[in-house]
Amino acid sequence: MTITNRNTVSIVIVLLCGIALWIIPGQVEDGETSFATGAALLPDLAVSLILIFTLLDLLISFGKSVQSAANRKMAVAGDIALKGAQFSGVVIVAGVMALYAFVLLHLGYLVSSTLLLAFLMTCTGARHFSKLAVITVAAVCVLYLGMRYGFGVHLPVLPDLTVLKG
C-alpha cells in the first residue's frame, strides 16, 4: 500500500474532523432542539460529511493502490509533489502580511505599504533598484490617493500615537 501526500492530507483532515466534533459541543449553545434542529445541527453535519467524504476518498485511494502491483502507481501518479521550497511562498507572504497587519497602526499606511511592496517585488523577481523604488512609491501613492479621494476611504496615513504610547 502506498501512502501518498494526498493520503497524508486526508489523514490530517480526518484527525482535524475528530477534534472538531469534540470541540463543537463546547462552542455551541444549543437552544431549541425539537426534531434535532438545534444550533449544533449544521456544524455537526458539515464536519461529519467532511469526515465521511475524506474517509471515502482515502479508502478509494488505498483500494486503487492495492488492486495490483501495476495499479500501485495510480495513486502516486495522481499525487501532489511537495517539496520544502514550495512552501516558501506561503511562509514568506503570510509572514510578511501578518507583520504588515501588526505594524500598520504603528508605522502608518504609507511607510508600512512602501516597505511591504518593495519586499514583495523583490520576492517576485524585481532586480533593478531604481525601477523597484519608482514603482513602489508610485503604486503606494496612487493607491492611497485613489482610496482617500476617489472612494472616500480614510487610511491611517501617519503612525497612531495612541498605539505607540500603549
Add this chain to the structure above:
Amino acid sequence: MEALIAGILTVFTVGPLIGIVAGVAVGIFMGAIPGLTAAMAIALLSPVTFGMEPITAIAFLTGIYKGGTFGGSISAILLNTPGSPEATATAFDGYPLAKAGQVKRALQMALFASVAGAVLADVLLYLVAAPFSKIALKFGPTEITFVVLFAFTFVAGLTGRSMLRGMSACAFGVLCAMVGLDPMSATPRLNFGFIELQDGLPLLPIAIGMLGVTEVMLAVERSIEKRRGNSTNAVSSISDTSGPPLPITEFLTYWKTILRSSLIGSAIGALPGIGASMAAFIGYGTARKYSREPEQFGKGSLDGVAGPEAANSAVVGGSFVPLLTLGIPGNVTTALLIGTFLVHGIEPGPHVFKTEPALIYGIFTILFVANFFNLAVGLLGSSLYGHIVKAPEYVSYSIVGLTCLTGVYASSNSVFSIYVMIVFAVIGYFMKKFDYSFVAFLIGFVLAPEFEIAFRSFLLIAQGDPVGLLLKSPIALLFFTLTVVAVVRIAWSEHLNTTGKKQRT
C-alpha cells in the same frame, strides 16, 4: 412598465454610467493579465464600493464581470496564455491567428463575439427571469432546502477533479459560515471567544485571501523556483496589435456560430457550478462540429475564436438567472456579487421582483448597457493590449498583494480582517494544491445561512416525518431526484475516467 422606465432612468445617470465604464476598463485590464481574473478584481474592489450608491456599485462590479470575461482573451491571443480560465479555448485558434499576422482580426473577433454573445444572453435573461421568479415565489423551506442541496451537489461535483473532495470543500464552506450567531436562536456559536467573530466570518477577507493572496503566494513560489533554475516558462509574446481589421460584414457571416454558442453559454450559466470555462470548451467543440472547415481548427480559425468567446460571455447573463430569481450564485463571481448586494441591503431572490422591480430592471439595463461600453472600451484600448499583457509578474502580483491588504483593511477598518484573510489564504493555497474546489467552498459559505434556516424550518414543519413532507412537494421531489441523479452520474463519470475507459471532457 413604470418600473421598467424607472429602472432604465436610474442607470442613465452620471454615477452608474461612470461605474460601468470604470468597471469595464478595470475588468479588461485585470482579465488581460495572466493569473488575474474578473472574480479577483471584484473581490479586491468590492470594499471600495461600500461608500457608493447601490446602483453605482452594481454597475461598477457588473462592468468588471463583463470586461474581465473579454479581457481574458487578450493574453490568450497575444501570449498563448489565457488571462482567465474561460479563455483557454480561445488560445487554440487565437494565438495561431496572431502568429499569422492577423492579430487585430483575432482580437476584434473575440471582442465582437463576446459582445454579441453577452447581448443575446441578456435578452434571454430579461425574457426568462421574471416568469421564473413567479414560480420561485412559491418556494417554501422544503423547496429551498432541496434546491440549495442540488446547487451544492452540482457545484461540488463539477468544479474539481473529485466529487468527494468538492463536497468536502462545500461542507467546509458551510462549517465556516456557521461561525457567529445562530440565526434561529441568536445564541453565539463557534466564535472561540473572539468578539470580532460575533457577526460571523466576513466574506470579503476570505474571498480576497483565497483568490488574491493565494496567487501572490504562488507567484513568490514561481520566482523562487525560477531562481533555482527549476522553471522554464519562456513565453513568446506578440506586442504588435496592428494588422488587417475584421470588417463587420465578415463578422456577421459567423452569426450561426455566435447564436449557437450564446445559447449554450446562457444555458450553462443558468446551471450552478459548470462555469464559463466549460461553456467555452463546449462552444469551441460545437463550432468545430458544425464548421465547414473543421481542419482549420487549431491552425487559426475565426470560428474557433467566435465559438468560445460568445459562449463564455453568454454565461454572465445566464448566471444572473439563478442569482436574481432564487438568490443562488452559480460561480465565484456571482457569489461575490451576492455578498456585495447584501452589504448594500439588496437580498437577491424572487421577492425582489415584487418589492423592488425598478432595481431589477436597473440591473438588466446595466447588464445590457455594459456590453456596449465593453465594445467601446475594447476597441479604444486595443493599442494598449500589447503593453498590458507584458506587465512583469513582480509588478502585477506585488500590487495585487498590497491591494488585497488595503481593500480588506478598508472594508472593516480592522486589522483582525487582515489576519482572517491570511489564514484563509493559507487554507486556499493548500486547497488549490490538493484540488479541493474553492468555488464549492465559496458557494457553500455564501448559501449556508439561507440553507440552514430553510433546512431547520423544513425539519420543524416535518414534525419527525421529513420523507412524508418531501413527497408532498413536487418541486422539492424534482430537485431531490436531480441531486441523486447528479451524484450517480458524476460518480460514474469519475469512475470511468480513473479506470481509463472514458475521458471526461
